[in-house]
Amino acid sequence: MNRVKAVLVEGGRAVVLEVERPKIGKGEVLVRLAACGLCGTDVERIRGGYTAGRQVIGHEASGVVEEVGEGVEWLRRGDRVVPHHHTNCGDCYYCLNGSPTMCPEYRRHHFDPGGFSEYFRVPEFIVRRGAIYKVPGGLSLEEASLTEPLACCLRALERSGVRQGWTVAVFGVGPMGAIFLELLRSLGCEAVAVDVKESRLRFADSLGVRALDASRADVDREVRELSGGRGADLSIIATGSSAAIVTAIRSTRNGGTVCLFGLPPRGTKVDQDFSELLVREVSLISSNAATEEEMVEAIRILEERRVRASRLITHRFPIERFEEALRVFESGDGMKVLITP
Numbered sequence: 480m481n482r483v484k485a486v487l488v489e490g491g492r493a494v495v496l497e498v499e500r501p502k503i504g505k506g507e508v509l510v511r512l513a514a515c516g517l518c519g520t521d522v523e524r525i526r527g528g529y530t531a532g533r534q535v536i537g538h539e540a541s542g543v544v545e546e547v548g549e550g551v552e553w554l555r556r557g558d559r560v561v562p563h564h565h566t567n568c569g570d571c572y573y574c575l576n577g578s579p580t581m582c583p584e585y586r587r588h589h590f591d592p593g594g595f596s597e598y599f600r601v602p603e604f605i606v607r608r609g610a611i612y613k614v615p616g617g618l619s620l621e622e623a624s625l626t627e628p629l630a631c632c633l634r635a636l637e638r639s640g641v642r643q644g645w646t647v648a649v650f651g652v653g654p655m656g657a658i659f660l661e662l663l664r665s666l667g668c669e670a671v672a673v674d675v676k677e678s679r680l681r682f683a684d685s686l687g688v689r690a691l692d693a694s695r696a697d698v699d700r701e702v703r704e705l706s707g708g709r710g711a712d713l714s715i716i717a718t719g720s721s722a723a724i725v726t727a728i729r730s731t732r733n734g735g736t737v738c739l740f741g742l743p744p745r746g747t748k749v750d751q752d753f754s755e756l757l758v759r760e761v762s763l764i765s766s767n768a769a770t771e772e773e774m775v776e777a778i779r780i781l782e783e784r785r786v787r788a789s790r791l792i793t794h795r796f797p798i799e800r801f802e803e804a805l806r807v808f809e810s811g812d813g814m815k816v817l818i819t820p
């Protein structure tokens with residue numbers, strides 16, 4: 480009972496270990512894992528170049544409160560929750576000037592030992608900031624584990640100034656791209672999915688979205704044809720592919736917006752004539768992570784089934800089969816891959 484299974488990063492790979500069950504202190508909360516989604520950033524942490532020290536993985540978690548520390552009055556053992564792995568301080572320069580996810584505190588706090596653990600500790604700062612959300616009765620904990628990725632997508636759409644009726648091209652139909660497609664449908668936008676992988680194009684098609692194969696189609700021309708000859712009002716890059724960035728800019732209408740969302744590999748350079756951006760007044764923006772407002776909104780959207788979480792969750796693996804989960808995730812054949820206890 481004092482040992483728990485957890486996935487940790489050691490020497491550039493993910494290993495399943497038995498670790499001591501985290502102990503909580505004053506103001507902290509211990510959560511028993513229900514589900515934690517695998518995210519591209521986890522893979523980056525496992526496989527990426529920065530393996531110095533231990534990398535914390537697993538941040539799209541949901542679970543049940545097992546224990547609350549002294550002073551935590553608003554949560555009780557047995558509460559079904561989604562904790563946010565990061566949160567901002569609320570009163571630094573960045574927080575007060577519209578960049579809460581750039582708050583120096585934002586990335587300093589995280590689950591211990593991580594979200595892929597039978598039990599994990601939510602640190603005092605996150606609890607004090609109220610960044611733990613009770614899951615409404617009508618929502619399963621598996622569905623609720625989509626809260627954080629959905630919140631990130633919501634923030635990107637807000638920053639992009641999306642409007643009903645817009646044609647929005649989504650480059651990359653991975654788990655995030657798929658969430659975007661669902662969100663755009665609920666917002667009354669015309670989504671166009673772009674990918675190079677057959678299974679992902681089929682998935683977009685199964686969601687009722689027009690899908691373009693970037694390895695064959697003349698994507699920018701087709702996107703223009705689908706939008707009265709103009710091009711996409713908004714292009715979202717939900718992949719790390721640098722080729723997609725160039726195609727997305729070309730596919731965007733005059734005065735439109737391109738939103739960088741997927742993380743390109745470190746050092747990525749793009750061969751792009753920047754005068755085109757100015758002449759055609761195409762805005763290039765980025766969106767990184769999510770705030771608490773978006774977490775709250777994401778839970779509401781999931782509860783109201785405006786995004787169909789059950790359609791997006793394609794795989795579930797228990798902690799001890801993490802390696803298999805990683806293989807499925809990296810093959811690109813799955814959408815949302817969940818790790819369960």
Ligand SMILES: [Zn+2]
Binds near residue numbers: 518519627628
């Ligand atoms: Zn994530």
Ligand SMILES: [Zn+2]
Binds near residue numbers: 571583
């Ligand atoms: Zn701050």
